[in-house]
Amino acid sequence: MTRFRSALAPLAIALLGFTAVPQPAWAAPPKPVPTAQQQAPAQTAKASAACAPTVAGATPNLRLTSLFTNYGNDNNRLDDWTGADGTYSLKLPGGRELWIFSDTFLGKVNPDGTRPPVVEEGGTTVFLNNTFAVERDGRLSTIHGGTPDAPKAVMPPRDEDHWYWAGDATLAGGVVEVTYQEYERFGPGAWDWRWHRNVVARFSPGRLDRPLSVHDLPSGNGVSWASGILRDGGYTYVYGVEDHGSPKYMHIARVKGNSLLGPWEYRTADGGWSPDEADSARIMEGVANEYSVSKVGSGYVLITHDTTEPLNPTIVAYSACSPAGPFTGKQHVYTTPETGGNIFTYNAHAHPEIDGPGLVVSYNVNSFVNTDHYDDVSIYRPRFLDVTFT
Secondary structure, eight states: OOHHHHHHHHHHHHHTTOOOSOOOTTOOOOOOOOOHHHHSOHHHHHHGGGGOOOEEEEEEOHHHHHHHHHHHHOOSOSSSEEEESOOEEEEOGGGOEEEEESSEEESOOOTTSOOOOBGGGTSSBEEESOEEEEEETTEEEEEOEEOSSSEEOSSOOSSTTEEEEEEEEEEETTEEEEEEEEEEEOSSSTTOEEEEEEEEEEEBTTBOSSOSEEEEOOOTTSOEEEEEEEEETTEEEEEEEEEOSSSEEEEEEEEESSOTTSOEEEEOTTSOEESOGGGOOOOEEOOOSSOEEEEETTEEEEEEEOOSSTTOOEEEEEEESSTTOOOEEEEEEEEOTTOBTTEEEEEEEEOTTSOSSSEEEEEEEEESSTTHHHHOTTTTSOEEEEEEEO
16 A cells, blocks of 8 residues: 555545544544534624625636646656645745645656656656645745655655645744644554644745754644634634544634744633633534635635535635634535546635735645546646635
């Protein structure tokens, strides 16, 4: 069983609402999801309509979709990006855009739109569990560790039984802080893997191929703190997911200032904040493993794939008057046209730092059949939308 099959395919199952990962020993009996009235005072709930953005429409963002399509098909280099998922982003000093990816293909694209199999299966395509790309003036370049002849992940694993998938990122004191989830393999079976812990890696914007340092993040309550990050009102809000396959629950934490290394506090079921991670409440269910909360006008918008149904091609939005919710008023944003047969889509989230006619949103495209990624390079690449609001 190759790393490609042991990492990419099981991730797809877990993201879509099936219980692929065994529940760890810390898993506690389910707590109820608090109602909107429990999460916020009545006057706040009543005011939500006044600051709730309404989705006006969603159209494909052709610039960004074409940017990655053309870059992935370009064979000027053979140690660069040809497809990936994750697709977080961060504005760097000097106007560059950092694109943050999890599972990534590097290598050659054939003239007929196919790619060679991965190295572990006898081909020439390199498969890494995390990479970066940097966009400057509409041109992309791939960042990986190692060398051009032997590329490595920018966030290298500690051994062959562990790997990191990327989450959202922030900029603190000129240093890039990227959240990562560490997963571990504990047996020979296809499903013998599980989430292990959360960390944050700090990178210099001028040298992104290796972290300056890696620090533990809270990991004691079964929440993956990597889904989304929002800086607002003197706090950095961190959004997480408690993943039981189906359902998946939103959790919210925050830290004062810009760095994730400060003391954390957690949103509680009664709408308060606690320094104890065990008090972190299930805010709502139906979010994906990756989602976002963004400021839009005077309100806040949660963008996520709808995981209330397996294999759901629907991207939805919820609104709130606070970055901590309650998030209400579920709205349809977009139904992904790629979904069907072996192909599925997942993990929509926003990129509010990117200029456009609306809120830029990305989503990932994948297949349950590994050989599809060889037969058609266009499958395993992000798509982008412009979502407008009234």
